[in-house]
Amino acid sequence: MNSACRITLFFLAILAGSHLFLAGSPATAQSGTRVIRRPHYELLWGWLAQSQYRNWKGPNGQPAEFQPGEGPHAALVKTYVNDHAAGDAKNLSRGSVLVTENYSAEKRLLSVTVMQRAPGFDPPQGDWYYAQYLPQGRIAADVVGRNTEPAAGKVSSCIDCHRKAGGGDYAYFNDPPVLNTSP
Numbered sequence: 001m002n003s004a005c006r007i008t009l010f011f012l013a014i015l016a017g018s019h020l021f022l023a024g025s026p027a028t029a030q031s032g033t034r035v036i037r038r039p040h041y042e043l044l045w046g047w048l049a050q051s052q053y054r055n056w057k058g059p060n061g062q063p064a065e066f067q068p069g070e071g072p073h074a075a076l077v078k079t080y081v082n083d084h085a086a087g088d089a090k091n092l093s094r095g096s097v098l099v100t101e102n103y104s105a106e107k108r109l110l111s112v113t114v115m116q117r118a119p120g121f122d123p124p125q126g127d128w129y130y131a132q133y134l135p136q137g138r139i140a141a142d143v144v145g146r147n148t149e150p151a152a153g154k155v156s157s158c159i160d161c162h163r164k165a166g167g168g169d170y171a172y173f174n175d176p177p178v179l180n181t182s183p
């Protein structure tokens with residue numbers, strides 16, 4: 001089997017499974033076979049497109065709607081929760097995928113931020129894989145010190161803020177509402 005075929009089969013295997021796995025492509029190359037590793041964020045974007053995430057429900061079980069964004073997320077956001085996460089909002093177990101689209105005040109799509117729960121990926125920090133994409137699916141750039149890296153994986157800016165979410169699960173959408181008006 002040539003490597004392109006092998007990768008295609010592997011990709012189909014991911015799409016066929018109900019869960020995503022954190023891997024690029026098979027690590028076991030036969031000698032003389034060059035295995036091209038596709039980064040996980042590319043597989044994740046492909047899976048999101050295949051899953052038609054825009055048909056997923058919003059955080060409250062209703063169709064996703066524009067909401068005022070908080071933190072760095074943008075003026076307006078739309079959050080989508082996959083069926084697995086919606087059915088297990090308390091635990092957000094393996095298979096949970098959360099997507100927030102970030103829009104300007106004029107409703108122009110600026111970026112797509114994604115969280116995928118992946119046990120074993122980052123145990124001390126809630127086991128979330130983070131990614132930020134540009135509107136057409138290219139990965140955004142994350143400036144780390146003097147370097148620019150893909151905004152994917154253990155993205156410290158995402159983690160540092162999401163660690164403040166209620167319940168210690170790094171997710172905000174399932175937190176109970178907070179009364180923040182004074183008498």
Ligand code: HEC
Pocket residue numbers: 068069070071072073077079098099100113114115130131132151155157158159161162165170171172173174
């Ligand atoms: C300074 C704080 C902050 C940073 C940094 C941040 N977020 Fe968020 N994020 C939030 C808040 C608050 C919400 C819920 C409200 C909203 O959607 O605006 C949220 C919501 C989300 C959601 C919907 C699920 C949920 O937790 O409710 C996803 C997915 C998400 N963020 C991904 C990311 C990614 C990926 C990054 C890094 C590229 C990131 N966030 C950086 C504060 C932050």
